[in-house]
Amino acid sequence: MQYDVIIIGGSYAGLSAAMPLARARRRILVVDEGLRRNRFAAHSHGFLTQDGNAPGAIASQAREQVMAYETVEWLTGKAVAVALTARGFRIEIEGEEPREARRLIFAGGVVDQLPEIPGLAERWGSRVFHCPYCHGYELQQGRIGVIATSAMSMHLALLLPDWGRTTLFLNQAFEPDAEQLAKLAARGVTLEREPVRAVEGELDLVLRDGRVISLDGLFVPTRIDVASSLPESLGCEFDEGFYGRIIRTDAMKATSVKGVYACGDAARMGGSVPLAVGDGTLAGAAAHQSLIFDSH
Structure with a gap:
């Protein structure tokens, strides 16, 4: 037919x-x-x-x-x-x-394709997102993270403060230059250079040095x-x-x-x-x- x-x-x-x-x-x-x-x-x-x-x-x-x-x-x-x-x-x-x-x-x-971080894929779509316009409002101005996957993650990190207090986890994906650092500071973005070892609990990012940073939402540019x-x-x-x-x-x-x-x-x-x-x-x-x- x-x-x-x-x-x-x-x-x-x-x-x-x-x-x-x-x-x-x-x-x-x-x-x-x-x-x-x-x-x-x-x-x-x-x-x-x-x-x-x-x-x-x-x-x-x-x-x-x-x-x-x-x-x-x-x-x-x-x-x-x-x-x-x-x-x-x-x-x-x-x-x-x-x-x-x-x-x-x-x-x-x-x-x-998500970064290979234990616990990340299991929270994809529920606590871990790719689009702030789709999921940012529901975070109610809470604690938000971005796991960098490349220098283009800057774009997402600069957007997200409109939806909550934002931390950019560089995760060894790139290092911002002076101009980028100034832009992040102007938007009130906190920078975290220690790599993310795992994601546990509701949304607890366990860093390589053992520190734990708890978030309400996490964005990853896949x-x-x-x-x-x-x-x-x-x-x-x-x-x-x-x-x-x-x-x-x-x-x-x-x-x-x-x-x-x-x-x-x-x-x-x-x-x-x-x-x-x-x-x-x-x-x-x-x-x-x-x-x-x-x-x-």
């Missing part, structure tokens, strides 16, 4: 991409592994009408609304290979028959990588940023490969739910219009 569009990834971006296509009565297939990036977080913030709701509940409601359209199909599984065909694209799905489509949208998100290897295997170009690689797209979310679109965190540096939703809507509308105006 030939679909108009296959969407790989059924979280916020993928479901948003599906909506304009479904409303255009195009036959689409959403393939999803069920690994939302924010699956570890109890609440989602900053998305109008959904502020404070559980991320899973938002995704579940979105899926229910998209699946109400009769031309949409859903497949829980992992897309493992993709190839060009005379009519578009052929997708190999683990344990399933191959599927084909005229257009392809990658919305599979990214993987966060290194990211696109979750799926398929965009690269298909020949999509990437952009390298300070925090990792993302799929290169134009203003309408088209990749460097004709007929292929990408949206959400995999195609935007600095992801959030509202940005993923907006990106997905653009990608879905662009894919639909390409079916009408572009030959393949």
Whole structure:
């Protein structure tokens, strides 16, 4: 069976991409592994009408609304290979028959790579975060930490005093120069050079010298990588940023490969739910219009 569009990834971006296509009565297939990036977080913030709701509940409601359209199909599984065909694209799905489509949208998100500090990963999404706009307000002007992963961690450290008393743990990632030290001082950021040995308790940072610094929230600028290897295997170009690689797209979310679109965190540096939703809507509308105006 030939679909108009296959969407790989059924979280916020993928479901948003599906909506304009479904409303255009195009036959689409959403393939999803069920690994939302924010699956570890109890609440989602900053998305109008959904502020404070559980991320899973938002995704579940979105899926229910998209699946109400009769031309949409859903497949829980992992897309493992993709190839060009005379009519578009052929997708190999683990344990399933191959599927084909005229257009392809990658919305599979990214993987966060945390520093290898014992106890850090276990608190990811509950006490350890990456986005102050998503999680900073709930810390109620409390004690906040930033574990540096590169010199770009300065950006986050300078933002965070608006949300609470901030300590920057350099963790041997870099050493601020005189200008950077002056900026940190102007924002009231405390500097800690002793490396972090472990994270224990609610959020107790145990330093190498044995000191313990207790916090209300901890932010870590993670290194990211696109979750799926398929965009690269298909020949999509990437952009390298300070925090990792993302799929290169134009203003309408088209990749460097004709007929292929990408949206959400995999195609935007600095992801959030509202940005993923907006990106997905653009990608879905662009894919639909390409079916009408572009030959393949």
